[in-house]
Amino acid sequence: DAKTTQPNSMESNEEEPVHLPCNHSTISGTDYIHWYRQLPSQGPEYVIHGLTSNVNNRMASLAIAEDRKSSTLILHRATLRDAAVYYCILRDRSGGSNYKLTFGKGTLLTVNP
Amino acid sequence: NAGVTQTPKFRILKIGQSMTLQCTQDMNHNYMYWYRQDPGMGLKLIYYSVGAGITDKGEVPNGYNVSRSTTEDFPLRLELAAPSQTSVYFCASSGTDPSQPQHFGDGTRLSIL
Numbered sequence: 001d002a003k004t005t006q007p008n009s010m011e012s013n014e015e016e017p018v019h020l021p022c023n024h025s026t027i028s029g030t031d032y033i034h035w036y037r038q039l040p041s042q043g044p045e046y047v048i049h050g051l052t053s054n055v056n057n058r059m060a061s062l063a064i065a066e067d068r069k070s071s072t073l074i075l076h077r078a079t080l081r082d083a084a085v086y087y088c089i090l091r092d093r094s095g096g097s098n099y100k101l102t103f104g105k106g107t108l109l110t111v112n113p
Numbered sequence: 114n115a116g117v118t119q120t121p122k123f124r125i126l127k128i129g130q131s132m133t134l135q136c137t138q139d140m141n142h143n144y145m146y147w148y149r150q151d152p153g154m155g156l157k158l159i160y161y162s163v164g165a166g167i168t169d170k171g172e173v174p175n176g177y178n179v180s181r182s183t184t185e186d187f188p189l190r191l192e193l194a195a196p197s198q199t200s201v202y203f204c205a206s207s208g209t210d211p212s213q214p215q216h217f218g219d220g221t222r223l224s225i226l
Contacts, residue, residue, distance in 0.1 A: 100158050
Protein backbone atom coordinates (compact mmCIF):
# COMPACT_ATOMS: atom_id res chain seq x y z
CA ASP A 1 0.00 0.00 0.00
CA ALA A 2 1.18 3.50 -0.80
CA LYS A 3 2.23 5.39 2.32
CA THR A 4 1.38 8.87 3.50
CA THR A 5 3.30 11.14 5.85
CA GLN A 6 1.59 13.68 8.09
CA PRO A 7 2.77 15.85 10.98
CA ASN A 8 1.94 14.32 14.35
CA SER A 9 0.16 17.43 15.59
CA MET A 10 -0.88 20.94 14.64
CA GLU A 11 -2.45 23.81 16.50
CA SER A 12 -4.79 26.52 15.32
CA ASN A 13 -6.91 29.32 16.70
CA GLU A 14 -10.65 29.40 16.39
CA GLU A 15 -12.00 31.07 13.22
CA GLU A 16 -8.61 30.98 11.52
CA PRO A 17 -7.83 28.85 8.44
CA VAL A 18 -5.99 25.57 8.93
CA HIS A 19 -3.79 23.87 6.35
CA LEU A 20 -3.11 20.21 7.07
CA PRO A 21 -0.33 18.79 4.86
CA CYS A 22 0.14 15.25 3.60
CA ASN A 23 3.03 13.81 1.62
CA HIS A 24 2.45 10.79 -0.60
CA SER A 25 5.49 10.61 -2.85
CA THR A 26 4.83 6.99 -3.92
CA ILE A 27 1.25 7.63 -5.06
CA SER A 28 0.19 5.70 -8.15
CA GLY A 29 -1.96 6.92 -10.99
CA THR A 30 -4.93 4.92 -9.74
CA ASP A 31 -4.93 6.23 -6.16
CA TYR A 32 -7.61 8.52 -4.82
CA ILE A 33 -6.58 10.85 -1.98
CA HIS A 34 -9.08 10.54 0.85
CA TRP A 35 -9.28 12.49 4.09
CA TYR A 36 -11.08 11.31 7.19
CA ARG A 37 -11.24 12.75 10.67
CA GLN A 38 -11.91 11.18 14.02
CA LEU A 39 -13.42 13.21 16.81
CA PRO A 40 -12.77 12.04 20.38
CA SER A 41 -14.57 8.80 21.24
CA GLN A 42 -16.14 8.52 17.79
CA GLY A 43 -15.59 6.52 14.63
CA PRO A 44 -13.80 8.10 11.67
CA GLU A 45 -15.81 10.46 9.50
CA TYR A 46 -15.30 11.09 5.80
CA VAL A 47 -14.18 14.64 4.99
CA ILE A 48 -13.25 14.86 1.32
CA HIS A 49 -11.46 13.08 -1.50
CA GLY A 50 -9.88 13.92 -4.83
CA LEU A 51 -7.89 12.48 -7.71
CA THR A 52 -6.10 15.26 -9.60
CA SER A 53 -8.04 18.50 -9.30
CA ASN A 54 -8.70 20.61 -6.24
CA VAL A 55 -12.00 19.82 -4.56
CA ASN A 56 -14.39 21.73 -2.34
CA ASN A 57 -17.29 20.62 -0.20
CA ARG A 58 -19.22 21.98 2.74
CA MET A 59 -16.64 20.72 5.23
CA ALA A 60 -13.31 21.55 3.63
CA SER A 61 -11.19 22.04 0.54
CA LEU A 62 -8.54 19.72 -0.83
CA ALA A 63 -5.59 21.14 -2.71
CA ILE A 64 -3.61 18.57 -4.70
CA ALA A 65 -0.12 19.30 -5.99
CA GLU A 66 0.36 19.14 -9.74
CA ASP A 67 2.63 16.07 -9.43
CA ARG A 68 0.15 14.55 -6.91
CA LYS A 69 2.96 13.80 -4.48
CA SER A 70 1.42 15.96 -1.79
CA SER A 71 -1.93 17.41 -0.81
CA THR A 72 -3.32 19.86 1.73
CA LEU A 73 -6.61 19.74 3.56
CA ILE A 74 -7.91 23.24 4.17
CA LEU A 75 -10.40 24.11 6.88
CA HIS A 76 -11.38 27.67 6.04
CA ARG A 77 -12.49 28.73 9.52
CA ALA A 78 -11.60 26.33 12.29
CA THR A 79 -14.11 25.81 15.08
CA LEU A 80 -13.71 23.98 18.36
CA ARG A 81 -15.71 21.12 16.84
CA ASP A 82 -12.93 20.64 14.27
CA ALA A 83 -10.53 19.42 16.95
CA ALA A 84 -9.83 15.85 15.87
CA VAL A 85 -7.28 13.47 14.36
CA TYR A 86 -7.13 13.94 10.59
CA TYR A 87 -6.09 11.03 8.40
CA CYS A 88 -4.80 11.29 4.85
CA ILE A 89 -5.33 7.96 3.06
CA LEU A 90 -4.62 6.71 -0.44
CA ARG A 91 -7.26 4.44 -1.90
CA ASP A 92 -6.78 2.47 -5.10
CA ARG A 93 -9.67 3.07 -7.46
CA SER A 94 -9.05 -0.23 -9.26
CA GLY A 95 -11.09 -1.90 -6.52
CA GLY A 96 -10.88 -5.44 -5.20
CA SER A 97 -9.17 -5.81 -1.85
CA ASN A 98 -7.84 -2.31 -2.23
CA TYR A 99 -11.19 -0.96 -1.15
CA LYS A 100 -9.84 -1.09 2.39
CA LEU A 101 -8.51 2.03 4.07
CA THR A 102 -4.99 1.95 5.51
CA PHE A 103 -4.81 4.33 8.46
CA GLY A 104 -1.60 5.89 9.74
CA LYS A 105 -1.42 7.85 12.98
CA GLY A 106 -2.80 11.01 11.39
CA THR A 107 -2.46 14.62 12.56
CA LEU A 108 -3.94 15.65 15.88
CA LEU A 109 -5.45 19.11 15.38
CA THR A 110 -5.91 21.25 18.47
CA VAL A 111 -8.13 24.34 18.12
CA ASN A 112 -7.65 27.08 20.68
CA PRO A 113 -10.57 29.34 21.63
CA ASN B 114 -30.73 7.88 9.46
CA ALA B 115 -29.24 4.94 11.39
CA GLY B 116 -26.24 4.27 9.12
CA VAL B 117 -23.90 1.75 10.77
CA THR B 118 -25.00 0.48 14.18
CA GLN B 119 -22.70 -1.40 16.54
CA THR B 120 -23.63 -3.23 19.72
CA PRO B 121 -22.65 -3.36 22.50
CA LYS B 122 -20.93 0.00 23.09
CA PHE B 123 -18.87 -1.29 26.01
CA ARG B 124 -17.96 -4.75 27.26
CA ILE B 125 -15.60 -6.30 29.76
CA LEU B 126 -14.59 -9.91 29.20
CA LYS B 127 -12.52 -12.36 31.18
CA ILE B 128 -9.59 -14.11 29.53
CA GLY B 129 -10.81 -17.15 27.61
CA GLN B 130 -14.41 -15.99 27.24
CA SER B 131 -16.01 -15.55 23.86
CA MET B 132 -18.35 -12.95 22.47
CA THR B 133 -19.83 -11.56 19.27
CA LEU B 134 -19.69 -7.91 18.30
CA GLN B 135 -22.72 -7.00 16.24
CA CYS B 136 -22.74 -4.66 13.24
CA THR B 137 -25.64 -3.78 10.99
CA GLN B 138 -26.05 -1.19 8.24
CA ASP B 139 -29.15 0.11 6.52
CA MET B 140 -27.55 1.68 3.43
CA ASN B 141 -27.61 -1.50 1.29
CA HIS B 142 -23.83 -1.41 1.03
CA ASN B 143 -22.09 -4.46 -0.39
CA TYR B 144 -18.77 -3.81 1.33
CA MET B 145 -18.34 -4.10 5.10
CA TYR B 146 -15.25 -3.94 7.28
CA TRP B 147 -14.04 -4.54 10.81
CA TYR B 148 -11.20 -2.45 12.22
CA ARG B 149 -9.55 -2.29 15.62
CA GLN B 150 -7.90 0.77 17.12
CA ASP B 151 -5.38 0.55 19.94
CA PRO B 152 -4.67 3.64 22.07
CA GLY B 153 -2.86 6.40 20.15
CA MET B 154 -2.80 4.39 16.95
CA GLY B 155 -4.61 4.38 13.63
CA LEU B 156 -7.16 1.76 12.69
CA LYS B 157 -6.09 -1.68 11.52
CA LEU B 158 -8.26 -3.86 9.30
CA ILE B 159 -9.29 -7.21 10.80
CA TYR B 160 -11.67 -8.65 8.20
CA TYR B 161 -13.73 -7.36 5.33
CA SER B 162 -16.58 -8.60 3.13
CA VAL B 163 -17.51 -7.70 -0.44
CA GLY B 164 -20.97 -9.21 -0.21
CA ALA B 165 -23.14 -11.81 1.49
CA GLY B 166 -21.26 -15.10 1.81
CA ILE B 167 -17.87 -13.59 0.94
CA THR B 168 -15.29 -12.61 3.54
CA ASP B 169 -11.53 -12.14 3.55
CA LYS B 170 -8.74 -11.47 6.00
CA GLY B 171 -7.31 -8.06 6.62
CA GLU B 172 -4.10 -7.03 8.34
CA VAL B 173 -4.73 -8.50 11.83
CA PRO B 174 -7.21 -11.43 11.57
CA ASN B 175 -5.75 -13.79 14.18
CA GLY B 176 -8.11 -14.53 17.06
CA TYR B 177 -11.22 -13.37 15.19
CA ASN B 178 -13.87 -14.87 12.93
CA VAL B 179 -16.57 -13.29 10.80
CA SER B 180 -19.60 -14.31 8.80
CA ARG B 181 -21.81 -12.46 6.32
CA SER B 182 -25.14 -14.18 5.82
CA THR B 183 -27.03 -11.01 4.84
CA THR B 184 -26.16 -7.71 3.22
CA GLU B 185 -27.06 -5.83 6.40
CA ASP B 186 -25.17 -7.76 9.09
CA PHE B 187 -21.48 -8.46 9.62
CA PRO B 188 -20.79 -9.87 13.11
CA LEU B 189 -17.27 -10.26 14.50
CA ARG B 190 -16.59 -13.14 16.88
CA LEU B 191 -13.84 -13.49 19.47
CA GLU B 192 -13.49 -17.15 20.42
CA LEU B 193 -10.91 -17.11 23.22
CA ALA B 194 -10.48 -13.58 24.50
CA ALA B 195 -6.92 -12.50 25.26
CA PRO B 196 -5.63 -9.26 26.87
CA SER B 197 -4.05 -8.31 23.52
CA GLN B 198 -7.57 -7.97 22.11
CA THR B 199 -8.37 -5.08 24.41
CA SER B 200 -9.17 -2.35 21.92
CA VAL B 201 -11.87 -0.25 20.32
CA TYR B 202 -13.57 -2.03 17.43
CA PHE B 203 -15.12 -0.17 14.52
CA CYS B 204 -17.40 -1.54 11.84
CA ALA B 205 -17.73 0.28 8.51
CA SER B 206 -19.56 -0.10 5.22
CA SER B 207 -19.25 1.34 1.74
CA GLY B 208 -20.61 1.07 -1.76
CA THR B 209 -18.79 -0.64 -4.62
CA ASP B 210 -17.32 2.57 -6.09
CA PRO B 211 -13.88 3.16 -4.49
CA SER B 212 -14.43 6.90 -4.65
CA GLN B 213 -17.32 6.54 -2.20
CA PRO B 214 -16.59 7.02 1.49
CA GLN B 215 -16.68 4.39 4.18
CA HIS B 216 -19.30 4.97 6.85
CA PHE B 217 -18.26 4.04 10.38
CA GLY B 218 -20.16 3.04 13.47
CA ASP B 219 -19.47 4.57 16.88
CA GLY B 220 -17.37 1.63 18.02
CA THR B 221 -17.35 -1.05 20.69
CA ARG B 222 -14.93 -0.54 23.57
CA LEU B 223 -13.74 -3.95 24.70
CA SER B 224 -11.57 -4.74 27.73
CA ILE B 225 -10.17 -8.20 28.41
CA LEU B 226 -9.16 -8.75 32.03
